[in-house]
Amino acid sequence: MSDLVKDVAFNAEGYMIDAKQWSREIAEFLAKLEGIEVLTPDHWKIIDFCRTTGLASGKAPTLRQITVGTGISTKDLFALFPKGPAKKVAKIAGLGKPEGCV
Amino acid sequence: MESEQRRIAFICSKGDLDMAYPALVMGWAALGNGIDVTVFFTFWGMDMISKDRQKHLELAPVANTSMKMRLMGLPTGTLGIPNLMGILPGMTAFTSWFMKKKIAKVGAPPVDEYLQMMVDAGAHLYACKMSVDMFGLKKEDFVEGVEDIVTASDFMDMTEGSQIIFI
Structure with a gap:
């Protein structure tokens, strides 16, 4: 499994340096590292939204942008990515650290 | 990899619009990073959780030395809003409206x-017993999400090991 990320570059905080190296398999692998065993369709809805907006703007979306953009509630977002979705979502989506505050 | 759970507690003692936001911004950021958050509302800070005040927090221009006319886009350098002007009827409503617009512009939601x-993300909200008694309030006067009315001593117990920020 770790062969998947053998050629992927990460920064010191664990974010992928080049978002283009990302794949769905890598996301599944990174999710496991973050303690999420299985990525459900709701997880993917969030990850796909982050990929789309993140690649377009060059910035990982903030949590509020995710809830507004996907229609997934704050409660569900925090349940899907327990113990702090802000960094987890960005890491799994292969994006950098979110820069916004809200 | 698992380290000790970080905990942070905010004491909100102000009811002005601008003083409501620090705990909201930092509390939300803390929750997003997996940090436990408790917020204790005391004195004027209870306006932030009072049903009839929460949506109507204001920012008064009088005696506010940071409030300069350039905030409104006027080319007036560091000239303040004259206090004499600030006492005109409608000025507080105007500055409050103006600040709300500025807050919305950066994508921050209303209070x-x-x-x-924050409640949906797992924050715990409490009102201060002494303030509640002073102002003659009841739990029903507060919005949903406020878990209880607690004493200062309760607050000390429930925030053992927390970092505490007083606003």
Whole structure:
């Protein structure tokens, strides 16, 4: 499994340096590292939204942008990515650290 | 990899619009990073959780030395809003409206929505017993999400090991 990320570059905080190296398999692998065993369709809805907006703007979306953009509630977002979705979502989506505050 | 759970507690003692936001912004950021958040509302800070005040927090221009006319886009350098002007009827409503517009522009939600987001993300909200008694309030006067009315001593117990920020 770790062969998947053998050629992927990460920064010191664990974010992928080049978002283009990302794949769905890598996301599944990174999710496991973050303690999420299985990525459900709701997880993917969030990850796909982050990929789309993140690649377009060059910035990982903030949590509020995710809830507004996907229609997934704050409660569900925090349940899907327990113990702090802000960094987890960005890491799994292969994006950098979110820069916004809200 | 698992380290000790970080905990942070905010004491909100102000009811002005601008003083409501620090705990909201930092509390939300803390929750997003997996940090436990408790917020204790005392004195004027209870306006932030009072049903009839929460949506109507204001910012008065009088005696506010940071409030300069250039905030409104006027080319007036560091000239303040004259206090004499600030006492005109409608000025507080105007500056409050203006600040709300500025807050919305950076994508931050209004106070009621922000607090609800925090509750949904797992924050614990409490009102201060002494303030509640002083102002003659009841639990029903507060918005949903406020878990209880607690004493200062209760607060000390429930925030053992927390970092505490007083606002």
